[in-house]
Amino acid sequence: MSTFSNTNTGDKPADPYTQANKDTTVSTQDKIQALDKFVNACKFGMMTTRDQATGKLVSRCMAVTAEESHGVDYLFFTNTESHKTDELKSDPHVNIAFLDSSGQWASISGTASIETDRNLVKKYYSPTLRAWMGDLGDGKHDGSENDPRIGVIRVKMNTATYAITDRTILGRMAEVAKGMVTGEQANVNKIREISEEEVTTRRSAL
Numbered sequence: 001m002s003t004f005s006n007t008n009t010g011d012k013p014a015d016p017y018t019q020a021n022k023d024t025t026v027s028t029q030d031k032i033q034a035l036d037k038f039v040n041a042c043k044f045g046m047m048t049t050r051d052q053a054t055g056k057l058v059s060r061c062m063a064v065t066a067e068e069s070h071g072v073d074y075l076f077f078t079n080t081e082s083h084k085t086d087e088l089k090s091d092p093h094v095n096i097a098f099l100d101s102s103g104q105w106a107s108i109s110g111t112a113s114i115e116t117d118r119n120l121v122k123k124y125y126s127p128t129l130r131a132w133m134g135d136l137g138d139g140k141h142d143g144s145e146n147d148p149r150i151g152v153i154r155v156k157m158n159t160a161t162y163a164i165t166d167r168t169i170l171g172r173m174a175e176v177a178k179g180m181v182t183g184e185q186a187n188v189n190k191i192r193e194i195s196e197e198e199v200t201t202r203r204s205a206l
Contacts (some may be wrong), residue, residue: 009121011121020035020167021191022191023190023192024192026192028201028202029202032065032072033071034162034164034192035106035108035162038098038100038106039071039161041062042099042100043100044064044098045062045097045108046060046097046098047062047096047153048095050091050093051087052086052087052090053149058084060084062096062153063076064076066124069156069203070202071202072157072199073155073156073203074108074157074202075127075154076155077111077150077151078114078151079133080149080151083121085151085153088112088113093111094109094110094111094112094155095110098162102161103189105163106160106162108159108160110158112154113153113154113156116148116151118145121150121151122145122154124152129143130142133147157194159195159199159200161192161194162192163190164189164190164192165189
């Protein structure tokens with residue numbers, strides 16, 4: 001596997017920010033619960049897929065419909081006739097990124113499947129979907145829970161990385177200001193990683 005480096009820092013950490021902010025002191029359950037809380041607060045995330053014709057990455061905003069497996073799987077409503085379903089059929093690997101106004105963020109890597117089971121659609125259906133689907137006036141494609149265009153994208157998490165903070169904005173600004181004066185890295189976030197093994201254990205424990 002190829003790597004990139006532009007310099008040699010010897011025995012000094014080349015990425016002191018990550019070293020100072022990485023949080024490895026919490027349990028898997030606490031990490032997943034904190035991620036779950038953050039995702040629910042954000043509600044909207046950017047889902048990235050790969051275009052099957054060009055190979056380019058494409059992102060679009062998606063609203064989280066529901067979570068499964070105690071916070072390691074996510075459901076999103078979709079129009080089954082949209083281009084993103086073609087992309088997912090070609091390559092099911094996705095990334096979902098969440099960001100809030102304070103700079104907290106989460107990046108979730110997973111694999112997606114397209115679900116058209118009507119019971120699943122009806123379980124989470126909301127009448128607001130009609131505003132996005134429209135009523136084509138043919139008695140079938142009307143934006144209701146029985147509209148065959150309405151499907152669910154199920155994303156099964158593989159890994160996740162996120163950064164949250166319990167500091168106030170003033171507290172973070174003070175940390176940054178201190179770093180500018182002293183050269184010390186700012187300790188403003190809790191960067192946490194959820195491994196594939198942790199996700200598998202969490203899912204199998206249910």
